Amino acid sequence: MATQSLYRRYRPRRFSELKGQDHVVRALRTSVAEGRSGQAYLFSGPRGTGKTSSARILAKVLNCTNPDGGEPCCECESCLAVERGTSYDVHELDAASNNGVDAMRDLIDKASLGTPGRHKVYILDEVHMLTKPAEAALLKTLEEPPPHVVFVLATTDPQKMSDTIRSRTQHLQFHLFTADDLDAHVRWVAEDAGLDVSDSAIEQVVNRGAGSARDALSALELVANSGGDGAETVPLDEFVESMIEQDAGRALSMVAGAISLGHDPRTLTEELIGYLRNGFLSIMAPDLVQLPSQRVDELSELARRLGAAGLVRGIEQLGSALTEMRQAPDPRVLLDVAIVHLTMERADTDISALVTRIAKLERQLADGVPAAAQAAPVDPGTGRATLGGRARRTEAPAAPSSPTGGTANAAE
Ligand SMILES: [Zn+2]
Incomplete structure:
Protein backbone atom coordinates (compact mmCIF):
# COMPACT_ATOMS: atom_id res chain seq x y z
CA MET A 1 0.00 0.00 0.00
CA ALA A 2 1.19 3.53 -0.72
CA THR A 3 2.76 5.34 2.21
CA GLN A 4 0.39 8.27 1.71
CA SER A 5 -2.50 8.04 4.18
CA LEU A 6 -5.85 6.93 2.79
CA TYR A 7 -7.46 10.17 3.92
CA ARG A 8 -4.98 12.27 1.95
CA ARG A 9 -5.01 9.92 -1.00
CA TYR A 10 -8.82 10.03 -1.24
CA ARG A 11 -9.22 13.69 -0.47
CA PRO A 12 -11.84 15.08 -2.88
CA ARG A 13 -10.25 17.12 -5.70
CA ARG A 14 -13.49 18.51 -7.14
CA PHE A 15 -16.79 19.58 -5.59
CA SER A 16 -18.48 16.59 -7.27
CA GLU A 17 -16.21 14.24 -5.29
CA LEU A 18 -17.19 15.77 -1.96
CA LYS A 19 -19.58 13.28 -0.36
CA GLY A 20 -22.43 13.93 2.02
CA GLN A 21 -22.41 17.74 1.78
CA ASP A 22 -24.72 18.33 -1.18
CA HIS A 23 -26.08 21.65 0.10
CA VAL A 24 -22.55 23.08 0.46
CA VAL A 25 -21.44 21.78 -2.93
CA ARG A 26 -24.49 23.26 -4.65
CA ALA A 27 -24.02 26.69 -3.04
CA LEU A 28 -20.31 26.92 -3.86
CA ARG A 29 -20.45 25.54 -7.40
CA THR A 30 -23.36 27.72 -8.40
CA SER A 31 -21.86 30.92 -7.02
CA VAL A 32 -18.51 30.24 -8.72
CA ALA A 33 -20.09 29.23 -12.04
CA GLU A 34 -22.20 32.39 -12.04
CA GLY A 35 -19.23 34.57 -11.13
CA ARG A 36 -20.74 35.83 -7.88
CA SER A 37 -18.58 34.09 -5.30
CA GLY A 38 -18.16 35.89 -2.00
CA GLN A 39 -15.05 37.31 -0.38
CA ALA A 40 -15.54 35.81 3.07
CA TYR A 41 -16.84 32.37 3.93
CA LEU A 42 -17.32 30.64 7.25
CA PHE A 43 -17.22 26.83 7.00
CA SER A 44 -18.36 25.18 10.22
CA GLY A 45 -18.85 21.54 11.15
CA PRO A 46 -17.31 18.57 12.95
CA ARG A 47 -13.77 17.47 12.12
CA GLY A 48 -13.30 15.26 9.09
CA THR A 49 -16.39 16.46 7.22
CA GLY A 50 -14.56 18.22 4.37
CA LYS A 51 -14.18 21.87 5.42
CA THR A 52 -10.49 22.23 4.48
CA SER A 53 -10.92 20.09 1.36
CA SER A 54 -13.77 22.35 0.21
CA ALA A 55 -11.71 25.46 0.92
CA ARG A 56 -8.89 24.09 -1.25
CA ILE A 57 -11.27 23.17 -4.07
CA LEU A 58 -12.70 26.69 -3.92
CA ALA A 59 -9.17 28.15 -4.00
CA LYS A 60 -8.39 25.94 -6.99
CA VAL A 61 -11.42 26.86 -9.07
CA LEU A 62 -10.99 30.58 -8.33
CA ASN A 63 -7.50 30.46 -9.86
CA CYS A 64 -7.98 27.68 -12.42
CA THR A 65 -7.13 28.66 -16.01
CA ASN A 66 -9.78 26.32 -17.37
CA PRO A 67 -12.70 26.05 -14.91
CA ASP A 68 -15.84 24.24 -16.03
CA GLY A 69 -19.29 24.62 -14.50
CA GLY A 70 -17.91 25.80 -11.17
CA GLU A 71 -15.35 22.97 -11.00
CA PRO A 72 -11.54 23.24 -11.25
CA CYS A 73 -9.83 21.39 -14.12
CA CYS A 74 -7.27 19.81 -11.74
CA GLU A 75 -4.77 19.77 -14.63
CA CYS A 76 -3.54 23.33 -15.12
CA GLU A 77 -0.37 24.58 -13.44
CA SER A 78 -2.38 26.59 -10.90
CA CYS A 79 -4.59 23.63 -9.88
CA LEU A 80 -1.58 21.34 -9.53
CA ALA A 81 0.29 23.91 -7.43
CA VAL A 82 -2.66 24.18 -5.03
CA GLU A 83 -2.77 20.39 -4.73
CA ARG A 84 0.97 20.23 -4.05
CA GLY A 85 0.66 23.01 -1.48
CA THR A 86 3.12 25.22 -3.41
CA SER A 87 0.72 27.81 -4.83
CA TYR A 88 1.57 31.47 -4.17
CA ASP A 89 -2.14 32.27 -4.36
CA VAL A 90 -3.29 30.09 -1.48
CA HIS A 91 -2.25 30.66 2.11
CA GLU A 92 -3.26 28.33 4.91
CA LEU A 93 -2.93 29.32 8.53
CA ASP A 94 -3.71 27.20 11.56
CA ALA A 95 -5.30 29.70 13.92
CA ALA A 96 -4.84 27.30 16.84
CA SER A 97 -1.05 27.78 16.75
CA ASN A 98 -0.97 31.30 15.20
CA ASN A 99 -3.69 32.88 17.27
CA GLY A 100 -2.02 36.17 18.23
CA VAL A 101 -2.56 39.64 16.84
CA ASP A 102 0.97 39.78 15.34
CA ALA A 103 0.36 36.78 13.09
CA MET A 104 -2.94 38.33 12.00
CA ARG A 105 -1.39 41.77 11.28
CA ASP A 106 1.35 40.09 9.27
CA LEU A 107 -1.27 38.23 7.24
CA ILE A 108 -3.32 41.38 6.65
CA ASP A 109 -0.27 43.40 5.53
CA LYS A 110 0.55 40.75 2.95
CA ALA A 111 -3.08 40.37 1.87
CA SER A 112 -3.06 43.74 0.13
CA LEU A 113 -0.04 42.77 -2.00
CA GLY A 114 -0.60 41.36 -5.47
CA THR A 115 -0.65 37.66 -6.31
CA PRO A 116 0.24 35.71 -9.49
CA GLY A 117 -3.29 34.30 -9.92
CA ARG A 118 -6.70 35.95 -10.06
CA HIS A 119 -7.44 35.52 -6.36
CA LYS A 120 -5.44 35.37 -3.19
CA VAL A 121 -7.18 32.86 -0.95
CA TYR A 122 -6.62 32.72 2.81
CA ILE A 123 -7.73 29.56 4.58
CA LEU A 124 -7.80 30.07 8.34
CA ASP A 125 -8.35 26.81 10.18
CA GLU A 126 -9.78 26.56 13.72
CA VAL A 127 -10.51 30.27 13.53
CA HIS A 128 -12.41 30.27 16.85
CA MET A 129 -9.00 29.94 18.54
CA LEU A 130 -7.97 33.50 17.60
CA THR A 131 -7.41 35.90 20.48
CA LYS A 132 -9.81 38.85 20.76
CA PRO A 133 -7.27 41.39 19.38
CA ALA A 134 -6.47 39.05 16.46
CA GLU A 135 -10.18 38.61 15.77
CA ALA A 136 -10.66 42.39 15.83
CA ALA A 137 -7.84 42.86 13.32
CA LEU A 138 -9.35 40.19 11.07
CA LEU A 139 -12.78 41.79 11.34
CA LYS A 140 -11.43 45.12 10.07
CA THR A 141 -10.09 43.40 6.95
CA LEU A 142 -13.30 41.44 6.44
CA GLU A 143 -15.23 44.72 6.44
CA GLU A 144 -13.22 46.01 3.50
CA PRO A 145 -11.15 43.25 1.92
CA PRO A 146 -8.82 44.02 -1.02
CA PRO A 147 -10.79 43.13 -4.17
CA HIS A 148 -8.65 40.11 -5.14
CA VAL A 149 -8.70 38.51 -1.66
CA VAL A 150 -11.00 35.69 -0.50
CA PHE A 151 -11.11 34.50 3.11
CA VAL A 152 -12.29 31.03 4.09
CA LEU A 153 -12.62 30.71 7.85
CA ALA A 154 -13.03 27.14 9.08
CA THR A 155 -14.15 26.16 12.55
CA THR A 156 -15.44 23.18 14.49
CA ASP A 157 -17.04 25.56 16.96
CA PRO A 158 -18.98 28.43 15.32
CA GLN A 159 -20.65 29.34 18.64
CA LYS A 160 -17.30 30.70 19.79
CA MET A 161 -17.13 33.12 16.86
CA SER A 162 -18.31 36.67 17.43
CA ASP A 163 -21.64 37.62 15.84
CA THR A 164 -19.93 40.39 13.89
CA ILE A 165 -17.55 37.95 12.20
CA ARG A 166 -20.43 35.63 11.44
CA SER A 167 -22.48 38.48 9.98
CA ARG A 168 -19.59 39.46 7.66
CA THR A 169 -19.25 35.98 6.21
CA GLN A 170 -21.30 33.57 4.17
CA HIS A 171 -21.85 30.73 6.62
CA LEU A 172 -21.93 27.16 5.25
CA GLN A 173 -22.53 24.29 7.66
CA PHE A 174 -20.95 20.87 7.12
CA HIS A 175 -22.71 17.82 8.55
CA LEU A 176 -21.54 14.46 9.84
CA PHE A 177 -21.89 11.63 7.36
CA THR A 178 -24.89 9.36 7.84
CA SER A 226 -3.41 -5.61 10.54
CA GLY A 227 -4.65 -8.09 7.94
CA GLY A 228 -8.05 -6.67 6.98
CA ASP A 229 -10.08 -9.58 8.32
CA GLY A 230 -11.17 -7.60 11.35
CA ALA A 231 -9.66 -10.31 13.54
CA GLU A 232 -9.45 -7.80 16.33
CA THR A 233 -13.19 -7.07 16.10
CA VAL A 234 -14.96 -7.55 19.41
CA PRO A 235 -18.18 -9.60 19.13
CA LEU A 236 -20.41 -7.06 20.86
CA ASP A 237 -23.56 -8.98 19.83
CA GLU A 238 -22.26 -11.84 21.90
CA PHE A 239 -22.06 -9.63 24.95
CA VAL A 240 -25.75 -8.71 24.60
CA GLU A 241 -26.61 -12.39 24.05
CA SER A 242 -24.83 -13.26 27.28
CA MET A 243 -26.86 -10.58 29.10
CA ILE A 244 -30.07 -12.08 27.69
CA GLU A 245 -28.99 -15.61 28.61
CA GLN A 246 -27.58 -14.46 31.95
CA ASP A 247 -24.38 -16.29 31.12
CA ALA A 248 -21.57 -14.66 33.11
CA GLY A 249 -18.96 -17.14 31.88
CA ARG A 250 -19.62 -16.32 28.24
CA ALA A 251 -19.47 -12.57 28.87
CA LEU A 252 -16.23 -12.81 30.84
CA SER A 253 -14.65 -14.96 28.10
CA MET A 254 -15.59 -12.32 25.55
CA VAL A 255 -13.87 -9.65 27.64
CA ALA A 256 -10.80 -11.83 28.18
CA GLY A 257 -10.62 -12.54 24.45
CA ALA A 258 -10.88 -8.85 23.55
CA ILE A 259 -8.20 -7.88 26.04
CA SER A 260 -5.85 -10.59 24.79
CA LEU A 261 -6.28 -9.05 21.31
CA GLY A 262 -4.92 -5.80 22.69
CA HIS A 263 -8.14 -3.92 23.51
CA ASP A 264 -7.79 -1.74 26.55
CA PRO A 265 -10.52 -2.13 29.22
CA ARG A 266 -11.59 1.53 29.07
CA THR A 267 -12.03 1.55 25.30
CA LEU A 268 -13.83 -1.78 25.47
CA THR A 269 -16.20 -0.42 28.14
CA GLU A 270 -16.87 2.62 25.94
CA GLU A 271 -17.58 0.36 22.98
CA LEU A 272 -19.99 -1.75 25.04
CA ILE A 273 -21.81 1.37 26.26
CA GLY A 274 -21.99 2.71 22.70
CA TYR A 275 -23.39 -0.60 21.50
CA LEU A 276 -26.06 -0.75 24.22
CA ARG A 277 -26.93 2.87 23.54
CA ASN A 278 -27.36 2.11 19.83
CA GLY A 279 -29.51 -0.86 20.87
CA PHE A 280 -31.70 1.38 23.02
CA LEU A 281 -32.00 3.94 20.21
CA SER A 282 -32.81 1.22 17.68
CA ILE A 283 -36.00 0.58 19.67
CA MET A 284 -36.86 4.15 20.62
CA ALA A 285 -35.51 6.30 17.76
CA PRO A 286 -33.98 4.21 14.94
CA ASP A 287 -33.08 7.33 12.92
CA LEU A 288 -30.50 8.32 15.51
CA VAL A 289 -28.50 5.09 15.32
CA GLN A 290 -25.09 5.53 13.68
CA LEU A 291 -25.16 2.20 11.84
CA PRO A 292 -26.10 1.11 8.31
CA SER A 293 -29.89 0.59 8.16
CA GLN A 294 -29.67 -3.19 7.71
CA ARG A 295 -27.63 -3.47 10.91
CA VAL A 296 -30.16 -1.32 12.74
CA ASP A 297 -32.82 -3.99 12.09
CA GLU A 298 -30.56 -6.78 13.40
CA LEU A 299 -29.59 -4.75 16.42
CA SER A 300 -33.16 -3.78 17.28
CA GLU A 301 -34.15 -7.47 17.20
CA LEU A 302 -31.41 -8.22 19.73
CA ALA A 303 -32.22 -5.12 21.79
CA ARG A 304 -35.92 -6.06 22.02
CA ARG A 305 -34.98 -9.45 23.38
CA LEU A 306 -32.94 -7.84 26.14
CA GLY A 307 -35.60 -5.17 26.75
CA ALA A 308 -35.30 -1.43 27.35
CA ALA A 309 -34.89 -1.86 31.12
CA GLY A 310 -31.98 -4.26 30.61
CA LEU A 311 -30.32 -1.91 28.12
CA VAL A 312 -30.61 1.07 30.46
CA ARG A 313 -29.26 -1.00 33.33
CA GLY A 314 -26.27 -2.05 31.22
CA ILE A 315 -25.53 1.54 30.21
CA GLU A 316 -25.74 2.68 33.85
CA GLN A 317 -23.59 -0.10 35.29
CA LEU A 318 -20.89 0.20 32.65
CA GLY A 319 -21.09 4.00 32.86
CA SER A 320 -20.33 3.99 36.59
CA ALA A 321 -17.53 1.49 36.03
CA LEU A 322 -16.06 3.79 33.38
CA THR A 323 -16.17 6.77 35.74
CA GLU A 324 -14.38 4.82 38.47
CA MET A 325 -11.76 3.55 36.04
CA ARG A 326 -10.28 7.06 35.91
CA GLN A 327 -8.74 6.52 39.34
CA ALA A 328 -8.42 2.76 39.32
CA PRO A 329 -4.99 1.11 39.05
CA ASP A 330 -6.56 -1.96 37.41
CA PRO A 331 -9.56 -0.92 35.29
CA ARG A 332 -10.19 -4.46 34.13
CA VAL A 333 -11.38 -5.54 37.58
CA LEU A 334 -14.10 -2.87 37.46
CA LEU A 335 -15.19 -4.03 34.02
CA ASP A 336 -15.35 -7.66 35.16
CA VAL A 337 -17.37 -6.74 38.25
CA ALA A 338 -19.86 -4.70 36.20
CA ILE A 339 -20.23 -7.60 33.79
CA VAL A 340 -20.88 -10.08 36.58
CA HIS A 341 -23.62 -7.77 37.90
CA LEU A 342 -25.21 -7.59 34.45
CA THR A 343 -25.08 -11.31 33.75
CA MET A 344 -26.02 -12.62 37.22
CA GLU A 345 -29.15 -10.63 37.97
CA ARG A 346 -30.35 -13.30 40.39
CA ALA A 347 -27.42 -12.44 42.60
CA ASP A 348 -28.38 -8.79 42.45
CA THR A 349 -31.07 -7.22 44.58
CA ASP A 350 -30.83 -3.61 43.50
CA ILE A 351 -34.04 -2.13 42.15
CA SER A 352 -32.98 -1.90 38.50
CA ALA A 353 -32.11 -5.62 38.52
CA LEU A 354 -35.56 -6.35 39.93
CA VAL A 355 -37.26 -4.17 37.32
CA THR A 356 -35.37 -6.04 34.61
CA ARG A 357 -36.51 -9.37 36.03
CA ILE A 358 -40.12 -8.21 36.34
CA ALA A 359 -40.10 -6.97 32.76
CA LYS A 360 -38.73 -10.35 31.67
CA LEU A 361 -41.41 -12.23 33.61
CA GLU A 362 -44.08 -10.08 32.03
CA ARG A 363 -42.79 -10.92 28.60
CA GLN A 364 -42.89 -14.60 29.45
CA LEU A 365 -46.46 -14.21 30.72
CA ALA A 366 -47.55 -12.59 27.50
CA ASP A 367 -47.64 -15.91 25.66
CA GLY A 368 -47.37 -15.61 21.90
CA VAL A 369 -47.00 -11.85 22.15
CA PRO A 370 -43.70 -10.47 20.78
CA ALA A 371 -41.36 -9.40 23.54
CA ALA A 372 -42.31 -5.89 24.63
CA ALA A 373 -39.60 -3.29 24.36
CA GLN A 374 -40.90 -1.46 27.38
CA ALA A 375 -42.42 -2.60 30.62
CA ALA A 376 -46.14 -3.13 30.19
CA PRO A 377 -48.34 -0.05 30.71
CA VAL A 378 -50.93 -0.10 33.48
CA ASP A 379 -54.64 -0.24 32.66
CA PRO A 380 -56.17 2.68 34.61
CA GLY A 381 -59.48 0.76 34.96
CA THR A 382 -58.06 -2.28 36.71
CA GLY A 383 -54.73 -1.01 37.99
CA ARG A 384 -53.15 -4.06 36.40
CA ALA A 385 -50.53 -4.43 33.69
CA THR A 386 -51.93 -4.35 30.17
CA LEU A 387 -50.54 -7.30 28.27
CA GLY A 388 -50.85 -7.89 24.55
CA GLY A 389 -52.99 -4.79 24.09
CA ARG A 390 -55.82 -5.65 26.54
CA ALA A 391 -56.13 -5.93 30.29
CA ARG A 392 -56.01 -9.46 31.64
CA ARG A 393 -56.78 -10.79 35.05
CA THR A 394 -53.32 -11.98 35.96
CA GLU A 395 -51.18 -11.78 39.02
CA ALA A 396 -48.44 -9.96 37.14
CA PRO A 397 -47.28 -6.96 39.12
CA ALA A 398 -47.37 -3.58 37.44
CA ALA A 399 -43.87 -2.42 36.65
CA PRO A 400 -42.86 1.20 36.43
CA SER A 401 -42.23 2.26 32.85
CA SER A 402 -38.59 3.06 33.51
CA PRO A 403 -36.07 1.82 36.01
CA THR A 404 -35.31 4.18 38.84
CA GLY A 405 -32.57 4.30 41.39
CA GLY A 406 -30.40 2.29 39.03
CA THR A 407 -27.18 3.93 40.07
CA ALA A 408 -25.73 0.78 41.50
CA ASN A 409 -22.08 1.09 42.24
CA ALA A 410 -20.20 -1.28 39.99
CA ALA A 411 -17.32 -1.65 42.39
CA GLU A 412 -19.24 -2.36 45.55
ZN1 LIG B 1 -7.14 24.22 -13.38
Missing part, protein backbone atom coordinates in the same frame (compact mmCIF):
# COMPACT_ATOMS: atom_id res chain seq x y z
CA ALA A 179 -23.86 5.78 8.63
CA ASP A 180 -25.13 4.63 5.21
CA ASP A 181 -23.11 7.32 3.37
CA LEU A 182 -20.00 6.54 5.40
CA ASP A 183 -20.46 2.80 4.83
CA ALA A 184 -20.69 3.38 1.07
CA HIS A 185 -17.65 5.68 1.10
CA VAL A 186 -15.50 3.27 3.12
CA ARG A 187 -16.46 0.35 0.86
CA TRP A 188 -15.65 2.39 -2.24
CA VAL A 189 -12.23 3.43 -0.89
CA ALA A 190 -11.43 -0.13 0.22
CA GLU A 191 -12.28 -1.47 -3.22
CA ASP A 192 -10.48 1.27 -5.13
CA ALA A 193 -7.35 0.87 -3.00
CA GLY A 194 -7.50 -2.91 -3.45
CA LEU A 195 -7.83 -3.59 0.28
CA ASP A 196 -9.16 -6.95 1.36
CA VAL A 197 -11.39 -6.05 4.29
CA SER A 198 -14.19 -8.19 5.75
CA ASP A 199 -17.76 -6.95 6.25
CA SER A 200 -17.50 -7.01 10.03
CA ALA A 201 -14.30 -4.99 9.85
CA ILE A 202 -16.04 -2.42 7.62
CA GLU A 203 -18.81 -2.13 10.16
CA GLN A 204 -16.28 -1.54 12.91
CA VAL A 205 -14.56 1.10 10.78
CA VAL A 206 -17.86 2.94 10.16
CA ASN A 207 -18.61 2.78 13.88
CA ARG A 208 -15.26 4.24 14.83
CA GLY A 209 -15.66 6.94 12.19
CA ALA A 210 -18.83 8.15 13.94
CA GLY A 211 -19.76 10.35 10.98
CA SER A 212 -16.26 11.60 10.16
CA ALA A 213 -14.68 10.52 6.87
CA ARG A 214 -11.20 11.25 8.21
CA ASP A 215 -11.63 9.11 11.33
CA ALA A 216 -13.24 6.30 9.33
CA LEU A 217 -10.39 6.19 6.80
CA SER A 218 -7.79 6.22 9.60
CA ALA A 219 -9.60 3.26 11.16
CA LEU A 220 -9.74 1.53 7.77
CA GLU A 221 -6.01 1.95 7.42
CA LEU A 222 -5.39 0.35 10.82
CA VAL A 223 -7.64 -2.59 9.97
CA ALA A 224 -6.03 -3.04 6.54
CA ASN A 225 -2.53 -2.91 8.02
